[in-house]
Amino acid sequence: MKNNSTILKTLSLAIGIIAYTASFAQCDTIASLCDKHITNNFISDGQDYRSLLLDDEIAEFNMTLYGGSTYRFAACSGLSDGNLIFSVYDKERNLLFTNKEYANSAYWDFKITHTLDCIIEASLDPNNLASGCAVLLVGFKQ
């Protein structure tokens, strides 16, 4: 019995590790595909934001956007555009933008007049994906 229990634990751990590794390989592929939306007129902020999502889970990204800059957000999941819904809120939770109103556009630009602390929420479009890696990339220009 003890041996069976050990085998079961080892098997579960192995499956968990394989699934987890596969998820991150998926994130890497999606991030590489998403790079094309941060075109050369934007400078990357040097970070790669990602979150594994299941069903109706929501990923939350917290960031500060500086006044006088224009930012491009690129939001991707799966191997094609339009699978990720992203919404931008200010710190008072006023909705500033959602790509849901624009056919889940994979990227959008934001002209910032005054420095702003914002929250970006990302979720999978249930019509397209049930689970997956959500990737957010950010570029800026003055």
Next chain:
Amino acid sequence: MAIKYFNLRNRVFTLSIIAVLAVSCGGEEPTDNQIDDTVTEDNTTENQLMQIDGKVFSIPSPIQTAMLIKNSGTNYNKDILNEPSNITRYSTNFKKAVNLGIYGADLGYVTMYDQTQDAISFLTAVKSIGDDLGVSSAFDLELVERFEKNIGNQDSLLVLVSDAYKSSDRYLKNNQQNDVGGLILAGGWIESLYFATNVAEASGNKDIIKRIGEQKTTIYNLIKLLTPYYSKPEFTTLVDDLMELNEIYEGVESNYTYVKPTVDAENKTTTINSTTVVNITDDQLKAISEKVMKIRVEIIS
């Protein structure tokens, strides 16, 4: 205002307790090695996505502050940079990672000022530390060659440097080294704040002082990003220092007013019209400058 700081302290403490409980609540009594494995697995699961309580925290690019400084008309000042030759001092991965962030900010600064020779020196330092940290794929010879080919084209150089740091961040996330990634971001942020405080003290430029005040949320985000590693001794010192800096920032006033954004759907652009007014006193600025300098000295020495 003090409540937020107290909460942050509590969160750091709570996370440390959770880490201990995660180890001590196992079914069978583990051996010492098993305890180590448990801690590693727990940290790996929680930290790979840089998520705390399901949230991901961003640190603004240090290049943006370098741009602001250049655009304010401030002259190039090599003395505020970390000497590339100092890389020989950095023997631990902690020091290497945080100084990779420092040198990245320095590289952005010298590139903004078209200081070609200095840029090559900093790029060489970045490549050397990157190799040591195992992120040589991001800072490889091809990057150096492309950088040299694009000298004179500032925009291309900034894109190249930023993309290299993004590749490094991606590599570290893929390889469960978010602690290293967090330190690189911390180093870059500290260096850019150090630039800003230097220029503010020398020139009194209002835009730069405002930018310093605008770091209030970023320091909070940075602390939350580093908190999962608080139990590691070098992280403890850094996070404690950042919390002291955060305490000063708690006194900085920031008043936000929501204004409805305007949308240009054809060009996929939204203009955010909301306003934020930051009030930072001379005493707060002085205290922030002194604290940032102290943290930076500890990092680069």
